Amino acid sequence: MKVSKNELTAALKKSFEGLGFSYGDYLDAAAMVTWSEMTGLDGLQTLERALPFIDAGNSQSPALGYRYADSNNPHPVLDAKGASSLLCGSRIVDLACSLARKNHSVMLRVDNCRNRLFALERLSNAGQRGLVAAMGWFKEGCFSWATIGAGQQYPALKQFVCAPIETPLHQSLWLFCSTAEKDCWELMSAALPELANANKSEQREPQTLQQAYADSLEQGIAMPVPLWEKFDLLTARVLVESTESSRAGAGE
Amino acid sequence: MTTATLSVMPASTIDGQQGLPMRPADVVMQLDRLGSFHQFRLSFMRTLMRRMITEKWQIEAPVFDLDSNGYGTVVYEVQAKYSRYSFVLFSHYLDDSLRNDRVIADQWDLTMALCEGSVDQEQLEHLRANVPLQEAGRVDSRVFVLSRANRSARNFNYVVDQLAQGSQPDVNKIAEVGYLYRTTAAYGSGKLGMADWDKVRGKHRDFSRPFAAEMFTCFMLRHFSLQQADFIARQRAPDTAVVLDDQIKRYFGIGNSTGLGMAPFLINHPQLINQWVEVRETALATVLVEGQVTDEALDNLQCTAKRVIQHLDEIVTDDALQRQSNQCVHDQLQQVVLPWLKEYGASLSSWTQLTEHAQANWRVETQELINSLLIELYPQLVDRLEEQMDIVERYDLVPEMPLVELRNSIERAYDWALKIDFSQPQEQGVFWYRSEEKMEPRLGQTNIDIGEERQMPLAIGRSVRECYDAICAYLAEYPNDDIAHFLLRQPEFRGIICRIQTMANCRYGEIRENLVHKAVLPMHLLRCKLSFFGVSKFDPRSRLWVRNTMFQGAPLISDFSSPIANQLADGWQFPVKPTN
Structure with a gap:
């Protein structure tokens, strides 16, 4: 079956609301998943894998704080406390944008963050709002690296094959934001020397994402029926039983 | 009488309209004032009608496959300025006991879809399997509006009986209801697999204004309803039947039932609502600043006010509050506004004198009605705002x-x-x-x-x-x-x-x-949202849902090629009974 962008976004909003996300969170999360799917980044598949964890009592945004790794390191480090980036991605990018506006550029590391792919939509937003931005994360022997220029609509994506990363960082996300053009990759490589020998395995240009988005808009978005049915079940949690008395509340 | 003064207020931000004195939000955005808005020149039905006539849209029905009771399939092909579209309609038998205007209904007399391009047999069969199901069906991104309607059985049967007997229906009876069918929903914006609004606005310039496709669907429903009445009468009594007189046809609109479903839209789309209200307020401010008070403009205003009085007089509603409100506006127009215009009109140097006097002395609904009528006087000043109703x-x-x-x-x-x-x-x-x-x-x-x-x-x-x-x-x-x-x-x-x-x-x-x-x-x-749609004749059925009439008085498709088409395109607001 195929669904439209608006239909998917609406279904996701209600599903996330059904999961217990708060007002702003479910709007953001729906936008992140829809964008990831429409740009060809398999947002629905990622969500399907994430749902059992989120539904197991992990649907509230954690309060976040940051620290500096040491006195010589100017880059803040946050602990996402195991939250999905659906719940913390917006605020992390907000913080990066804010710090970049004040200090011209910033590099953030976010530890213990799940479903990091979704934060890419937020990063693109930062690009659209005039910042140079980049993010990177390890997953399954690969390092993913996304960059977006100031005023651009879509990011470029690269993947590098590399040796498995040490445990504390395998769930980390690195974010860069700058008010001016900057070689973020150089900063990233400096922060993670093991990337120096990584081999590029895949590259997607912004135009590829843009075309995928346009195709989804034109032809609709392929939707696995079982997942759609799962959305229905989650949505049912926000619906209220219909009674004779409640029908009066619709003007009957 | 107050003198012409323009308060210092924030200027319009609408393109090309900077610097106009605008009414402040704490006046305009009060709920009771928003609920007093009337349709105006830039309401969506009005702008659609002007566009169809100006651009000479061609509408034909290559498929008109109805049985003698008017049940079956009709496909209209629409050649607009930029593209071709198909309006596909299924007419079904519906037992009277199953007719329900609420969103919870699951069967209707008519179900319809507006599609891009021409529809082939395969697509038609897919539509036939899904469109009658409405929310329970699925369509694809070639479809961009899905709608349904219920018959006003009493009016429909009466009209068909009269036509079959060779007589025209009594306009006094028509005035009581004003339509043959009521639409209970017109879905767009990507629901049920349809094309997203982002696609429609980008790809189909003919429908790139907000709700233009939904309004067009209702217009086509009205066209079908009149065609179907003529068709059934002719089938029933081929020797005696007459076709409905064009003047009476124009007096038929389409009924609409709107409930609470529309309310969250206004809260969830504040940027869009801002745009609509700002366009309306910009039109008003433009008229107040640039509209010259001429004898012709004054005559037009008085003439339209008299028609509004008659229009209000002819509205039939069971709702006591609405009846009382209509009566108050009617009386204020007749007993206060018209005499005021007669006494002071010739000495006015600016319409601001009228609006300030109205704000200080007259009911909110009368004030907003006057605002709509003032905007109506100056198409050359306000029509350029038509394209600014949309916003990303x-x-x-x-x-x-x-x-x-x-x-x-x-x-x-x-x-x-x-x-x-x-x-x-x-x-x-x-x-x-x-x-x-x-x-x-x-x-x-x-x-x-x-x-x-x-x-x-x-x-x-x-x-x-x-x-x-x-x-x-x-x-x-x-x-x-x-x-x-x-x-x-x-x-x-x-x-x-x-x-x-x-x-x-x-x-x-x-x-x-x-x-x-x-x-x-x-x-x-x-009411606020419906005023931007351009509906008239509000008939509340409770405090939570309202019936109203769309396109009553509007030109017919056959008028599009008339020598006076442009005149018809613009003079149909606040419809009154035809005189002969």
Whole structure:
């Protein structure tokens, strides 16, 4: 079956609301998943894998704080406390944008963050709002690296094959934001020397994402029926039983 | 009589209209005033009608496959300026006992779809299998509106009987209802697999204005309803039947039932509502500044006011409050406004003298009616705004803004919300929720009805208040923090802060009313949106849903090629009974 962008976004909003996300969170999360799917980044598949964890009592945004790794390191480090980036991605990018506006550029590391792919939509937003931005994360022997220029609509994506990363960082996300053009990759490589020998395995240009988005808009978005049915079940949690008395509340 | 003065107010931000004196939001965005808006020149039905006639849209029916009772399939092909479209309609038998205008219904007399391009047999069969199911069916992205309608059985049977007997129906009877069919929904914007609005606005320029495709669907429904009545009468009595007179045909509109489903739209799309209201206010301000008070303009105004008086006189509604309201406006127009214009009209140097006098002395609904009529007088000043009703909505946070600045912004822009004492029970007397029955929005009574914990976040005033209190408490400890840092600790406010910051750039948009007050009147929300659609003849069936009439008085498709088509395109608002 195929669904439209608006239909998917609406279904996701209600599903996330059904999961217990708060007002702003479910709007953001729906936008992140829809964008990831429409740009060809398999947002629905990622969500399907994430749902059992989120539904197991992990649907509230954690309060976040940051620290500096040491006195010589100017880059803040946050602990996402195991939250999905659906719940913390917006605020992390907000913080990066804010710090970049004040200090011209910033590099953030976010530890213990799940479903990091979704934060890419937020990063693109930062690009659209005039910042140079980049993010990177390890997953399954690969390092993913996304960059977006100031005023651009879509990011470029690269993947590098590399040796498995040490445990504390395998769930980390690195974010860069700058008010001016900057070689973020150089900063990233400096922060993670093991990337120096990584081999590029895949590259997607912004135009590829843009075309995928346009195709989804034109032809609709392929939707696995079982997942759609799962959305229905989650949505049912926000619906209220219909009674004779409640029908009066619709003007009957 | 007051003198012409223009208060210092923020200027319009509509393209090309900078510098105009605009009415302030604390006047315009009051719920009762929004609920007093009337259709006006830039309402969507009006602009669609002008576009169809100016661009000479061609509409034919290559498939008109009805049985003698009018049941079957019709496909209209529409050649508009930029593209070709198909309007596909299925007419079904429906037992009277199953006819239900509520969103929870699952069978209808007519079901329809507006599609891009021509429809081949395969697509037609797919539509036939799905369109009659409406919400229970699926269509694809070649479809961009799905709709259904129920027959006004009493009116329909009467009209067909009269035509079959060789007589025209009595316009006095028609005036009681005003339509043959009522539409109960027109879905667009990507619902049920249809094309997204982003696609429609980008690809189909003929329908790139808000709700243009939905309005066109209702117009085609009206066209079919008249064709079907003629067709059935001819089938029934081929020797005696006459076709419906064109003047009477124009007097038929399409009924519409609108319930609470429309209300959340206004709250959830504040940027779009801002745009609509700002365009309307810009049109008004333009007329007040640039519209010359000439004898011709004064005559036109008086003439239209007289027609409105007759129009109001002819509205039939069972709702006592609506009847009383119509009567009051009718009486005020007749007994106060027209005499005032007669006495002072010739000495007016600006219409501002009229609007200021109206604001000081006359009912809100009369004021807004006069505003609509003034805008009507100057097509050359306001029609350029037609293309500005749409906006790409985008809600962005400015995380680096100092929190103290946000607090000050709330105090300025949401002073109306901060004045509400939400500790008083009546201020949270109701809640909005979605029913399991087709997710229909409903209004529940706090502490009486179930579902309060699942309420929809439509109480913007309350959310702002909660956010404001949290900010004030936070600032006491961290006076120099920005929004990003506040949200790290208090993530639950990100949604409302995003809205507050976005709307800070909009003049209008936020409806200045506590929508969870015990006595809230959702009818005003419905009426506001319907006025932008361009409907008339409001007939509330309760305080939560309203019947109204679309396209009554509008030209027919056969008028598109008439020598007086342009005149017909513009003179159909506030319809009155045909005289012969």
